[in-house]
Amino acid sequence: MAELELTKAELARYDRHLIMPEVGPAGQKKLKNSSVLCVGAGGLGSPLALYLAAAGVGRIGIIDFDVVDESNLQRQIIHDTPSVGTSKLASAKKRLNALNPHVQIETHEARLTSANAVELFKQYDVIADGTDNFATRYLVNDACVLTGKPNAYGSIFRFEGQLAVFGLKDGPCYRCLYPEPPPPGLVPSCSEAGVLGVLPGVIGTMQAIEALKLILGIGRPLSGRLMLYDALDQSWRTLKVKKSPTCPICSENPTIKAPIDYEAFCGLKEKPMSTPEISVQDLKAMLDKKEKFVLLDVREPHEYELAKIPGSTLIPLGALPERLAELDKSAKLVVHCKMGGRSARAVALLREKGYDATNVAGGINAWSESIDPSVPQY
Amino acid sequence: MSIEIRLPTALRAFADKQEKIVVNGKNVGDALDELFTTHPRLRQQLMAADGKLRSFVNVYVNDDDARDKQGLLTPIKEGDTILIVPAIAGGR
Numbered sequence: 183m184a185e186l187e188l189t190k191a192e193l194a195r196y197d198r199h200l201i202m203p204e205v206g207p208a209g210q211k212k213l214k215n216s217s218v219l220c221v222g223a224g225g226l227g228s229p230l231a232l233y234l235a236a237a238g239v240g241r242i243g244i245i246d247f248d249v250v251d252e253s254n255l256q257r258q259i260i261h262d263t264p265s266v267g268t269s270k271l272a273s274a275k276k277r278l279n280a281l282n283p284h285v286q287i288e289t290h291e292a293r294l295t296s297a298n299a300v301e302l303f304k305q306y307d308v309i310a311d312g313t314d315n316f317a318t319r320y321l322v323n324d325a326c327v328l329t330g331k332p333n334a335y336g337s338i339f340r341f342e343g344q345l346a347v348f349g350l351k352d353g354p355c356y357r358c359l360y361p362e363p364p365p366p367g368l369v370p371s372c373s374e375a376g377v378l379g380v381l382p383g384v385i386g387t388m389q390a391i392e393a394l395k396l397i398l399g400i401g402r403p404l405s406g407r408l409m410l411y412d413a414l415d416q417s418w419r420t421l422k423v424k425k426s427p428t429c430p431i432c433s434e435n436p437t438i439k440a441p442i443d444y445e446a447f448c449g450l451k452e453k454p455m456s457t458p459e460i461s462v463q464d465l466k467a468m469l470d471k472k473e474k475f476v477l478l479d480v481r482e483p484h485e486y487e488l489a490k491i492p493g494s495t496l497i498p499l500g501a502l503p504e505r506l507a508e509l510d511k512s513a514k515l516v517v518h519c520k521m522g523g524r525s526a527r528a529v530a531l532l533r534e535k536g537y538d539a540t541n542v543a544g545g546i547n548a549w550s551e552s553i554d555p556s557v558p559q560y
Numbered sequence: 561m562s563i564e565i566r567l568p569t570a571l572r573a574f575a576d577k578q579e580k581i582v583v584n585g586k587n588v589g590d591a592l593d594e595l596f597t598t599h600p601r602l603r604q605q606l607m608a609a610d611g612k613l614r615s616f617v618n619v620y621v622n623d624d625d626a627r628d629k630q631g632l633l634t635p636i637k638e639g640d641t642i643l644i645v646p647a648i649a650g651g652r
Binding site for chain 2 (some may be wrong): 221224225226227237248254258311313314315317319325336337338339340341342344359360361362363364375377382408414419420421422423424500503516
């Protein structure tokens, strides 16, 4: 493809870049002729795509399949109130086009999968990982290594963030840092554990900085290092990350040569053994019939304060192993949480210990949705 | 000899909400054992059934990954900080 030159309007727009010798017209032209794929248009993807577009990255791809929800707006600043209920891609594209009409926005309305990741990544120079689950994070890592694309990685949890560049030729990949994902349910997701709204703004912006540095070839990429951000302490720490000589994908003798089944790798396919489930409608019927059972809520106390199903007993999942004695072994236990994930783990644990426990599918959110709308969803 | 162990937010719930805990010990394993004596619920979070560190939890001595040194046998000295860094995946 022929190199695109900067137009007069672009020269005016990018003045603050052009006057820095580290960028200059040559660097700005590099940005114009480069491309970045943002995986996810959420908390991290929002500031990332906004800053990449503002900076003049010529082609910005975004892959997402979600719809803007009101609860996204606390942090996903690319979307706005009128966009609630519309596609995240349409909302993001509209905003980015308005911000900078000189850049091209490519939307991919799909879930990133083992089948489409490699072909998609091949079309971009840099990949920026802003996903929200371990299965997709390992997929992004592997597809980056397989296509030789650098990954500007960021992830967040409550008040903490991680930042790194993975997949550079002599640098480590995400598997070198964490060879295996945690079992499902052990690490709560942001929708279960919460996240400070500004936090993805900090981490996503730093991902944008790394992406720009990679394209411009300036400075020292954050490869071989992991930065940890603690918003409460307002501190950064930099840790060393070595390329693992036994890494299954980025070492000399890789055993992974194509994307694998990430749901299986992350244990998402093993239906927890013997975790029987009932629906919220079943639960309502049991309550109406005044059946004898204990309704156990395994969420955290602050969640219990926000919303509860009347008559439930609270024992947070983390405290369950040591508070088993409080539960009657002869009783029928019906267990719920916010969305059904933590309670499934609680049911597995309880059944292992000989309790008669059943999970409530969809948790208290489903209860609010289908049974009692006066119970707030959060 | 005092060594500071710093816990991430996700694990503080298993340690009476403390973010740092001062322990003693000659190596990482000793320090963690002392941590588990006072906060037994952390053991299951950090250690696999075979007694090794879980593969999604990294332990750093200052800025070095203990796995790149001698693992649980990595020596520690007065003033070192042990950092526990589990994998996190949030982004949306």
